[in-house]
Amino acid sequence: MQISEKSKQMELSPIRRFNEMARDAENRGIKIYRVNIGQPDIKTPECYMEAVRNYPDDVIAYMESGGTDDLREAVSDYYASFGDDFAPDEIMITSGGSEALSMVFTTILNEGDEVLVADPYYSNYSTFVLSAGGQIARIPTHAEEGYHFAYRERIEQAITPRTKAICCTSPGNPTGDVLTQDEMHMICEIAEEHDLWIVSDEVYREFVYDGGAVASFGREKEYLDRIIITDSISKRYSCCGGRIGILISKNRDVMNGAMKLAQGRLSVSTLDQAGAAALFRLPTSYYDEIRDEYEKRRDIVYSELTKIPGVVCVKPRGSFYVTVKLPVDDIEDFLVFLLTEFEDKKETVMFAPADGFYYDSERGKNKMRLAYVLEGEQMRRSVELIRLGLEAYEKKQAEN
Ligand SMILES: Cc1ncc(COP(=O)(O)O)c(C=O)c1O
Incomplete structure (x- = not known):
């Protein structure tokens, strides 16, 4: 065998x-x-523990496959607080950012499709892309340039007829590289020209130093139909074991495709969703x-x-x-x-x-x-x- x-x-x-x-x-x-x-x-902020301790129901039941209304509303409000407009039904709750990524690649890739990433990259992308039948393709970067990859020519050179998506991680793991909003806009223009999806992994969104502005692909309003954001409570709220992640898109095909996978695994942890809703309602001073x-x-x-x-x-x-x-x-x-x-x-x-x-x-x-x-x-x-x-x-x- x-x-x-x-x-x-x-x-x-x-x-x-x-x-x-x-x-x-x-x-x-x-x-x-x-x-x-x-x-x-x-x-981990105390509000998480309190929400879990004070959970009112006697039965820890399955929740809706796309996540509880309470958590999806809390996430929608969190995004609205920095100007991004995502309704609760454009938000799906997943088991960590990892499951969101896995669902995204399964939903958008056909056998042999390529996903462009800046090299070096978060190594689990390779696992998620391969299990969805795709292949990783790379945009080379250099230590001497701080591993920055957002150069139009370099990205365009890496695109082949098999390229289906570009996956951006900003702020980045493993390099700490950060994209500006202008660079995100430039990547959107390239994606539109070559008809690519943009998978934006924003689990480190607020971790931007030296007074740099917090950027998000969610702000690229003209391109939202091709943008899929993945997010998580793991790093922002130091809650890696909570295993709550998020998949966001205004594209109905993506959300419907992801929902089929979400229904297949029934539901995400009920108690952790209650805790996560409290986290997303923390005041903005927490992020500072x-x-x-x-x-x-x-x-x-x-x-x-x-x-x-x-x-x-x-x-x-x-x-x-x-x-x-x-x-x-x-x-x-x-x-x-x-x-x-x-x-x-x-x-x-x-x-x-x-x-x-x-x-x-x-x-x-x-x-x-x-x-x-x-x-x-x-x-x-x-x-x-x-x-x-x-x-x-x-x-x-x-x-x-
Ligand atoms: C860039 C990036 N994306 C996604 C994840 C997955 O995080 P989680 O599944 O804990 O939400 C990690 C974890 O280290 C990460 O570094």
Whole structure:
């Protein structure tokens, strides 16, 4: 018996691969700073817990497949608060942003269709696109340019007769790159010219630093028929385990197609939808506080990174990730060294090797992705451990 070719093409998560080695190090009494995964340490707002605790019904029943009216109204109001007009029936609640993405690609792709992404990209896109029968196609980016991809010629060069959609992640994972509203507009023009869908993954929407404006494809009113937005409570509200995501589109075919999949899986967690509705009703000051906290962390991480000889890193403008070129030939070998041989005062650090985020893993062989999900002092120590680890690694290599 054989499993499918689709499944064979998929990869295990590059982020979770080194967990066993990390556990072994912990069993040896080593403290590990885990900056490999986008799991923030920020407290989930209390209103979520209260809404779950005070849930009034005696039976935790199935809810409507597209989500509860209460949550969809709360999401619609949240979007209206920054000028985007989406009615509750243009909003579907999903099990995390992950399910929203999976439903979108299943709804829009035929066998062999290509989805354009800026390379490196959030590696699960590949899983979702492949399982929907599509293929990833890439827009190359460069560390020296901060991995920015929004250049008309570069995007147009990557379009082929098989291209069906362009998937944009702004602010971005794994690079922290951010699109301006003008750049989103330019991408809409290209999409219209080539008749492409735009899948806009906006799970990090408010995480924009240096006074940058929060942009959204939802504001591109003339193009809304081809725009599909995916969103989530995971990062914005530090509620990764709540597993509530959102799919938004004014295109009825997309919403009807997604509804067939939603009905197939019946419903999303009832209690978590109650909690999520409370989150979307938080005052806007909440977003400012969270952004300021991550911006502080970003500044610490960047300033510590620039102390490492040979790194290439442009200050990221958004999300809570930075992808950094290091003076090593094999990033996985360096990570294994950090987890199995290196320690400083019984401490070491774990990042995500960036090769797993690249279309061609060779291009990520000398890069790491850091998630600044720990508070400032711990982030400072994490980067210090990378610097000390590099010195020890270079010494070891010189001796061999
Ligand atoms: C860019 C991006 N999109 C989507 C997701 C999925 O998030 P969730 O399924 O937790 O909502 C993540 C998670 O890390 C992400 O980084």
